Amino acid sequence: MTAWLQRLGRRGIGFFERLGRGHLFLLRVLAALPAALARPRLLVAQLHAVGVRTLLIIGVSGLFVGMVLGLQGYNTLVDFGAEESLGVVVALSLVRELGPVVSALLFAGRAGSALTAEIGLMKATEQLSGMEMMAVDPLERVVAPRFVAGLVAMPLLAAIFSVVGVYGGWFVGVGLLGVDDGAFWSQMQAQVDLHDDVYNGVVKSLVFGFVASWIALFEGYDAVPTSEGVGRATTRTVVHTALAVLGLDFVLTALMFE
Amino acid sequence: MVQTRTVEIAVGAFVAAGLGALFVLAMKVSSIGALDVADGYELVARFDNVGGLKVRAPVTVGGVKVGRVVAIDYDMDRYEAVVHMRIDRRYDRFPADTSASILTAGLLGEQYVGLEPGGEERYLGDGDEIRLTQSALVLEKIIGQFLYSKAAGGGAK
Amino acid sequence: MSEPAPSAQTRRDEVLVRIRGLRFRRGERVIFDGVDMDIRRGQVTAVMGPSGTGKTTLLRLIGGQLRPEAGTVEVDGQDVHRLGRRALYALRRRMGMLFQSGALLTDLDVFENVAFPLREHTRLPERMIRDLVLMKLEAVGLRGARRLMPAELSGGMARRVALARAIALDPMMVMYDEPFTGQDPISMGVLLQLIRLLNDALGLTSIVVSHDVQETAAIADYIYVIAGGRVVEHGPPEALARSPSPWVQQFMQGLPDGPVPFHYPAPDYAADLLEGVP
Numbered sequence: 001m002t003a004w005l006q007r008l009g010r011r012g013i014g015f016f017e018r019l020g021r022g023h024l025f026l027l028r029v030l031a032a033l034p035a036a037l038a039r040p041r042l043l044v045a046q047l048h049a050v051g052v053r054t055l056l057i058i059g060v061s062g063l064f065v066g067m068v069l070g071l072q073g074y075n076t077l078v079d080f081g082a083e084e085s086l087g088v089v090v091a092l093s094l095v096r097e098l099g100p101v102v103s104a105l106l107f108a109g110r111a112g113s114a115l116t117a118e119i120g121l122m123k124a125t126e127q128l129s130g131m132e133m134m135a136v137d138p139l140e141r142v143v144a145p146r147f148v149a150g151l152v153a154m155p156l157l158a159a160i161f162s163v164v165g166v167y168g169g170w171f172v173g174v175g176l177l178g179v180d181d182g183a184f185w186s187q188m189q190a191q192v193d194l195h196d197d198v199y200n201g202v203v204k205s206l207v208f209g210f211v212a213s214w215i216a217l218f219e220g221y222d223a224v225p226t227s228e229g230v231g232r233a234t235t236r237t238v239v240h241t242a243l244a245v246l247g248l249d250f251v252l253t254a255l256m257f258e
Numbered sequence: 259m260v261q262t263r264t265v266e267i268a269v270g271a272f273v274a275a276g277l278g279a280l281f282v283l284a285m286k287v288s289s290i291g292a293l294d295v296a297d298g299y300e301l302v303a304r305f306d307n308v309g310g311l312k313v314r315a316p317v318t319v320g321g322v323k324v325g326r327v328v329a330i331d332y333d334m335d336r337y338e339a340v341v342h343m344r345i346d347r348r349y350d351r352f353p354a355d356t357s358a359s360i361l362t363a364g365l366l367g368e369q370y371v372g373l374e375p376g377g378e379e380r381y382l383g384d385g386d387e388i389r390l391t392q393s394a395l396v397l398e399k400i401i402g403q404f405l406y407s408k409a410a411g412g413g414a415k
Numbered sequence: 416m417s418e419p420a421p422s423a424q425t426r427r428d429e430v431l432v433r434i435r436g437l438r439f440r441r442g443e444r445v446i447f448d449g450v451d452m453d454i455r456r457g458q459v460t461a462v463m464g465p466s467g468t469g470k471t472t473l474l475r476l477i478g479g480q481l482r483p484e485a486g487t488v489e490v491d492g493q494d495v496h497r498l499g500r501r502a503l504y505a506l507r508r509r510m511g512m513l514f515q516s517g518a519l520l521t522d523l524d525v526f527e528n529v530a531f532p533l534r535e536h537t538r539l540p541e542r543m544i545r546d547l548v549l550m551k552l553e554a555v556g557l558r559g560a561r562r563l564m565p566a567e568l569s570g571g572m573a574r575r576v577a578l579a580r581a582i583a584l585d586p587m588m589v590m591y592d593e594p595f596t597g598q599d600p601i602s603m604g605v606l607l608q609l610i611r612l613l614n615d616a617l618g619l620t621s622i623v624v625s626h627d628v629q630e631t632a633a634i635a636d637y638i639y640v641i642a643g644g645r646v647v648e649h650g651p652p653e654a655l656a657r658s659p660s661p662w663v664q665q666f667m668q669g670l671p672d673g674p675v676p677f678h679y680p681a682p683d684y685a686a687d688l689l690e691g692v693p
Contacts, residue, residue, distance in 0.1 A: 044266055044269050047269045047272065047273070048265045048268055048269045052271075055272060091287050095283060095287065122521075125516055125518060126514045126515070126518040127519070127520055127521070129475075129518065130514055130518030130520075130577075132507075133480070133507055133510070133511075133514075134508075134532045134535070135508045135532075135535075136532070136535050137504075152273075153272075153276075155280075156273065156275070156277070156279070156280075159279035159283055160275055160276055162283060163282045163283060163287075164279075166287055185286070188287055189286075189288065190316075190323075193288060193314065194288040196314070197288060198280075198283045198284055198287070198288050201283075202280070
């Protein structure tokens with residue numbers, strides 16, 4: 001019994017210690033931001049790694065999610081004779097929820113895990129130490145540009161996801177199932193609000209981008225510098241980001257759409 | 259250097275696509291252009307009961323959207339709900355005896371404010387109050403009244 | 416940003432790195448327990464000792480990446496662990512360090528790796544950077560390999576590239592962390608010669624951490640032997656070879672048994688075997 005309590009206690013202490021390290025890390029990254037922003041070339045390279053390489057999976061997933069929404073939404077709405085509202089259903093689901101959330105989850109799987117592995121391996125192969133000894137701060141040179149790139153890329157990816165999804169739903173609803181084209185768009189435009197829906201969706205994806213980049217970079221920077229340690233850190237990135245994004249989504253939704 | 263060029267082009271395309279998507283969300287999905295009542299004039303109407311009316315609900319005339327509800331208050335002196343509406347500048351000649359009622363879109367749809375123009379020569383201006391109003395129909399009350407009248411009618415027979 | 420001018424006294428000082436009473440602990444384990452060292456300008460100083468005695472830790476302490484529990488490390492008259500971040504970074508620009516693995520940046524090719532410190536710390540025009548990088552690469556004999564990626568290099572070549580990078584900013588000293596581990600005899604010979612040649616040609620001060628005794632002794636001017644957290648013996652290579660200490664003799668000649676026993680401490684062999692009998 002005492003052994004069990006002790007193990008629990010040790011785990012708890014370890015958890016809070018890591019939490020503290022994570023926040024200190026964040027503060028140091030934020031402090032390094034001005035220096036990183038002064039060098040847009042580094043940012044462009046990271047936007048490529050984080051954004052462009054995630055684009056394909058975002059586009060394809062967005063299309064399929066939109067098509068499924070079109071199909072499911074139609075089947076439900078047609079029972080009430082309200083299939084004209086399909087555009088509203090598809091657009092609201094995507095803009096408010098699925099766009100920011102699913103693209104954040106995909107971002108964690110594609111870009112987040114890659115960031116963790118990259119930073120972890122740089123640590124394991126002494127590249128970060130090497131930089132420090134060359135009087136180059138790895139937080140400024142390596143971490144901060146990646147953080148900014150994640151923050152910038154996330155809302156753009158979510159917006160692309162939503163738009164591709166709306167057209168996917170349109171393709172299924174209007175193209176295949178015969179919903180009226182005019183009704184699809186006009187109902188959507190009447191119901192989707194720029195501030196309440198679009199703007200709040202963008203805010204959500206900004207928050208998710210912040211959290212996903214933070215977790216990914218911290219896990220890499222804090223990884224045990226061995227191949228096994230980096231592997232574990234990569235898994236943790238995906239799991240923790242998924243949990244954080246879903247949990248935060250609930251909180252943000254509660255705050256935004258009372 | 260060729261490699262940096264392709265990277266830069268790809269990033270440029272990505273950012274352009276992302277901003278384009280945001281633009282589509284704003285213009286096509288939510289239609290910011292359809293009704294911009296930022297520069298409009300305000301009308302006020304008092305109701306006994308606003309039912310489920312919400313801020314940002316549409317204001318229509320003859321089925322055409324002309325504005326939005328911007329605020330709902332309660333007047334503690336007169337015990338009435340006060341609804342503030344912002345109406346598009348283009349529709350600036352509603353007669354002074356225009357009436358406002360709170361209607362429901364469909365059987366279970368959202369509630370909105372419907373205006374019914376009157377016949378006076380004077381027009382409503384910014385900040386004016388609509389005198390003739392009809393409160394929201396509250397389903398429970400209607401059913402209650404219906405049952406009551408039925409019962410009363412039955413008793414008289 | 417101007418560096419504080421070294422006083423006349425430190426300028427004439429023979430000793431570049433002065434370590435006094437250094438104590439360092441990693442968790443429960445004591446790594447250094449009162450180490451004193453003087454590393455002289457212009458010399459190749461070797462720090463040797465058995466594996467796991469914290470030789471790499473020593474270099475990190477000198478570079479200011481780790482903080483000692485007690486004691487001081489002075490480099491060129493400045494107490495490394497009292498410096499602010501800016502001053503520490505300014506000092507590090509004058510130190511080169513060669514990591515065991517080379518620590519090349521894997522996403523940059525050889526040329527860009529050597530150019531990295533120049534691009535980070537100077538605003539030189541591209542032509543000049545090119546000339547400087549090619550000069551450094553020529554010095555390590557890898558001018559022809561400038562477009563290879565680190566993954567395409569052999570271990571010895573990677574270390575030579577790292578060496579070219581370490582001297583890119585013309586530092587006053589270079590620290591070598593186990594430069595010979597896992598090298599075939601030829602690349603080991605190349606590295607040995609490079610360390611000595613660069614030290615003398617560029618007027619560097621070199622610290623070589625190693626446990627390859629014979630090879631290191633061949634190029635070192637002065638040797639420190641550390642074990643058990645202390646300096647066990649120090650002196651020029653010839654003096655060390657005649658050391659009266661049996662431990663140093665065992666270490667220098669690589670004998671399997673001696674003061675450092677072949678056997679890990681264990682109870683009596685016969686008794687241990689019999690214990691398994693019910």
